[in-house]
Amino acid sequence: MKKKVHRNNFAFTFVTLLIFALYPPSINPSLINIDKIFSNRVPDKIYPEFPHVFKLDNKDKDWIEKRLKDLTLREKCAQMVMSWSKGFNADTNTAEFKRIDKLVKESKIGGIIFFQGETASEQKMIGKLQNDSAIPLLISSDFERGLGSRIEDAVEFPYNMAVAATGNIFYAYEMGRAIANDSKALGVRQNLAPVADVNNNPLNPIINIRSFSEDKEIVSSYTIAFIAGSKNERVITTAKHFPGHGNTQVDSHLDLPVINGSRSELFQNELVPFVQSIKAGVQSIMVGHLYVPALQGQSKIPSSLSKAVVTDLLQNEINFDGLIVTDALNMNAVTKYFSVVDAAVMAVNAGSDILLMPPDDKLTISALVSAVRDGLIGEERINHSVRKILAAKRWLELQKSRVQKNIISEIDSIQNSNYKLADEIAKKSITLVKNEGNIIPVDTSSSIKVGCITLSDGLKTDKKEIFSQLTERIFKKTKSLFIDRKSTGRDYSNALRIIRGSDIIFLPVFMRLRSEKDILMLAYHEKFIKEILKSKKPVIVISLDDPYLLSVLPSAKVYLCSYGGAEVSQKAALDAVTGLINITGKLPISIPNTGYNLGFGLTTGIQ
Numbered sequence: 001m002k003k004k005v006h007r008n009n010f011a012f013t014f015v016t017l018l019i020f021a022l023y024p025p026s027i028n029p030s031l032i033n034i035d036k037i038f039s040n041r042v043p044d045k046i047y048p049e050f051p052h053v054f055k056l057d058n059k060d061k062d063w064i065e066k067r068l069k070d071l072t073l074r075e076k077c078a079q080m081v082m083s084w085s086k087g088f089n090a091d092t093n094t095a096e097f098k099r100i101d102k103l104v105k106e107s108k109i110g111g112i113i114f115f116q117g118e119t120a121s122e123q124k125m126i127g128k129l130q131n132d133s134a135i136p137l138l139i140s141s142d143f144e145r146g147l148g149s150r151i152e153d154a155v156e157f158p159y160n161m162a163v164a165a166t167g168n169i170f171y172a173y174e175m176g177r178a179i180a181n182d183s184k185a186l187g188v189r190q191n192l193a194p195v196a197d198v199n200n201n202p203l204n205p206i207i208n209i210r211s212f213s214e215d216k217e218i219v220s221s222y223t224i225a226f227i228a229g230s231k232n233e234r235v236i237t238t239a240k241h242f243p244g245h246g247n248t249q250v251d252s253h254l255d256l257p258v259i260n261g262s263r264s265e266l267f268q269n270e271l272v273p274f275v276q277s278i279k280a281g282v283q284s285i286m287v288g289h290l291y292v293p294a295l296q297g298q299s300k301i302p303s304s305l306s307k308a309v310v311t312d313l314l315q316n317e318i319n320f321d322g323l324i325v326t327d328a329l330n331m332n333a334v335t336k337y338f339s340v341v342d343a344a345v346m347a348v349n350a351g352s353d354i355l356l357m358p359p360d361d362k363l364t365i366s367a368l369v370s371a372v373r374d375g376l377i378g379e380e381r382i383n384h385s386v387r388k389i390l391a392a393k394r395w396l397e398l399q400k401s402r403v404q405k406n407i408i409s410e411i412d413s414i415q416n417s418n419y420k421l422a423d424e425i426a427k428k429s430i431t432l433v434k435n436e437g438n439i440i441p442v443d444t445s446s447s448i449k450v451g452c453i454t455l456s457d458g459l460k461t462d463k464k465e466i467f468s469q470l471t472e473r474i475f476k477k478t479k480s481l482f483i484d485r486k487s488t489g490r491d492y493s494n495a496l497r498i499i500r501g502s503d504i505i506f507l508p509v510f511m512r513l514r515s516e517k518d519i520l521m522l523a524y525h526e527k528f529i530k531e532i533l534k535s536k537k538p539v540i541v542i543s544l545d546d547p548y549l550l551s552v553l554p555s556a557k558v559y560l561c562s563y564g565g566a567e568v569s570q571k572a573a574l575d576a577v578t579g580l581i582n583i584t585g586k587l588p589i590s591i592p593n594t595g596y597n598l599g600f601g602l603t604t605g606i607q
Helices: 014-018 058-070 073-079 095-107 119-132 160-165 169-186 216-232 263-268 272-279 307-317 340-350 361-373 379-395 408-429 463-474 489-500 523-534 547-552 567-577
Strands: 081-085 111-114 138-141 236-242 284-287 323-326 431-435 450-456 478-483 504-510 539-543 558-561
Touching (some): 058 379, 073 081, 095 119, 095 361, 160 216, 216 272, 272 284, 307 340, 340 361, 478 489, 523 539, 539 567, 558 567
Parallel strands (some): 284 323, 450 478, 539 558
């Protein structure tokens, strides 16, 4: 029977959350300095232009002013550019290393964002590039879910929505601290996380489970906790995507999303986590490529290029004086409508300090230099951003760690600890929404025949086969099949044959909703799922991605959510199905057209 539940009363401020009586054993509440987080910002009488989010003494400020004075105009403009690197290979003979090293030595860029790779090669590459840079580089990555979300041989944490599903705010703090500790050892000192977007549109194609919740208070609390944990390890966090990327059905990687709602509505919802993060001392904010009519009027440009959003709202009205980073400037929301030159000049005039991943680094630097010389940008405007960038680098004490030691063994030790935390979060996050007939838990001692059909709206990968492989280890009479967007009629026929010969069906699903009427997959997939659900066999639908999937599969009698396909989440989902762990997770969102609302979740194994 479907049930509606009232919204859980989540605490709105971090202070309230910090005095909860029950702390997980692994957390030391004394590490969270409440006074520091909520301290009043006192104007600095000697150096009034320095950002207050970075605590600096006069020696630090003298260092910054000296460096700023010594830089040429071109070098100052270059400090505002953050290029990218795949980070796969640290061999100095590779084209990848030569490209980025040339940007460091000759163009003197201010920072690099790393993507894929593995720990040893990336650590070596960062060390070499830091040694080649006249001014320490600000090294960034978007470790939303830990190093494992980007690096092959590292631990991947569950998605943010899974963390919120645990109902335990301190997991966000612990995850932020663990990720910061890990990334610092690697040499990455700015994490382009956490996602502070309120996912108030179930059809959002790009935020979804990257958000903590549809509820502004939950998002605010968990975001602040993540920031506090990271700051404790002296790593810069970056709340994103200002002013809020949740209420849209458009992916800004592909086009320019429109965020509707009045100014009052935005301040009461989307902007709340960002305002709270600023009060809690977040040191960096990423501005998304969004069009927000209530804030921008009729000027249909990305908010990252809008002075009304970046300067008037973020800096002047909300009083943020930390680092402001654009979202990647090579995304279609920008490149479809603006040239490299125009985007660079507009972003700086809007108020951004770091231009992330411009399509052409050298052209971007030259565009800024020319704009200053032509009077389109004031040099003091450039100085303002460079001063903030240098302040961040000084606060991080990058000058003390230019030559990195080999820290692979240190990272391995951290990774072991991180895996335990990630596994614990995953187990506590699993949410059972429907369990008609009490199918879960499934008895593993019997010799039942299991049909495990994995469905994906993308392509088959090793990671997406984890659940079926684990199932085969536990149930000896298991037949598995993978169905993806390239599957043929024969694949579907084989799947139906497996189903007919099985006693119970496991249906792990990797899919995202994209519109009210369909799923981003071949129409055969949806038809196939519904055909399976009509069978008389017990079918367990395990959502390993989008929890909203149930809204288009209302006939599912058993429905379980893991909020993502991280290895620990897939393992936890199977442990929950087989009764190895108690199920205690609660929905951080409401599933449309089902009656299953925020806070709902069945429990198993609880006496």
